[in-house]
Amino acid sequence: MKRFPIFLRLCILSALLFTACNSASEGEEMTENPVQNATRSYGIENFNFPVLTDKARSITMQWPAFEDFEYDVKAINGANLEKLRGASEQLVIFSDSLSKTIPDTLNTNGILARLTVVRTRAKMLDQVVHRTIVDSTQAARAIREMNTSVRNLILQINEKFQKDAIDLQRKENEEQELKKQQRFLDSVYQAELRDKNQ
Numbered sequence: 001m002k003r004f005p006i007f008l009r010l011c012i013l014s015a016l017l018f019t020a021c022n023s024a025s026e027g028e029e030m031t032e033n034p035v036q037n038a039t040r041s042y043g044i045e046n047f048n049f050p051v052l053t054d055k056a057r058s059i060t061m062q063w064p065a066f067e068d069f070e071y072d073v074k075a076i077n078g079a080n081l082e083k084l085r086g087a088s089e090q091l092v093i094f095s096d097s098l099s100k101t102i103p104d105t106l107n108t109n110g111i112l113a114r115l116t117v118v119r120t121r122a123k124m125l126d127q128v129v130h131r132t133i134v135d136s137t138q139a140a141r142a143i144r145e146m147n148t149s150v151r152n153l154i155l156q157i158n159e160k161f162q163k164d165a166i167d168l169q170r171k172e173n174e175e176q177e178l179k180k181q182q183r184f185l186d187s188v189y190q191a192e193l194r195d196k197n198q
Contacts, residue, residue: 039080040080040081040136041078041079041080042076042077042078042079042080042081042084042136042139042140042143043076043077043078043079043084043140043143043144043147044077044078044143044144044147045077045078046077046078047074047077047147049070049073049074049147049150049151049154050151050154050155050158052154052157052158053158053161053162055161055165056157056158056160056161059103059105059106059157059161060106060157062103063098063101063102063103063106064097064101065094065097065098065101066098068090068094069091069094069095069097069098072087072090072091072094073091073146073147073150075087076088076091076125076143076146077143077147081129081134084129084139084143085129085130088122088125088126088129088130089126091122091125091126091146092119092122092123092126094122095115095118095119095122096119098115098118098119099112099115099116099119102115106157106160108160110156110159110160111153111156111157111160114149114152114153114156115153117149117152117153118146118149118150118153120149121142121145121146121149122146124142124145125139125142125143125145125146128142129142
């Protein structure tokens with residue numbers, strides 16, 4: 001007698017689950033597929049990325065994929081869907097390459113962290129624009145996040161060279177101060193020698 005209520009409960013639960021699954025799949029089939037607007041432009045046309053300093057530019061010129069990466073990042077702003085899809089694929093490839101071929105000068109934790117974010121944003125953008133139906137709000141957000149991640153990478157590269165210049169100046173100042181102290185000590189020593197000899 002006790003088994004019957006458990007068996008009955010399982011049957012009712014199974015029937016409810018089956019009904020819920022069927023109604024959910026029917027709801028998915030009934031949604032309309034909106035027409036994709038292929039001529040719509042995405043992103044911010046003429047988005048202003050920070051400019052690399054001369055020192056930073058000379059190093060990034062030796063970074064094999066950086067120039068192509070920069071070109072494609074700029075290309076996603078104001079692009080139509082077809083161009084956006086091509087550029088996003090290239091961004092994924094170039095961002096992976098950037099991480100693997102980073103010059104020793106730029107191989108710092110800060111830059112590596114920004115590169116990881118750039119790679120993630122490139123992959124997210126690529127996923128969004130390659131959906132069957134592209135949600136323009138999601139695409140705009142993905143482009144905005146990609147722009148922000150690249151801006152942060154460029155700023156971090158510039159900051160690295162600014163910090164290096166400050167460290168070099170500090171080192172030179174310390175060396176000058178040590179030389180000055182050494183000259184002072186030498187003059188005191190010479191004065192003491194003269195006093196002993198007299």
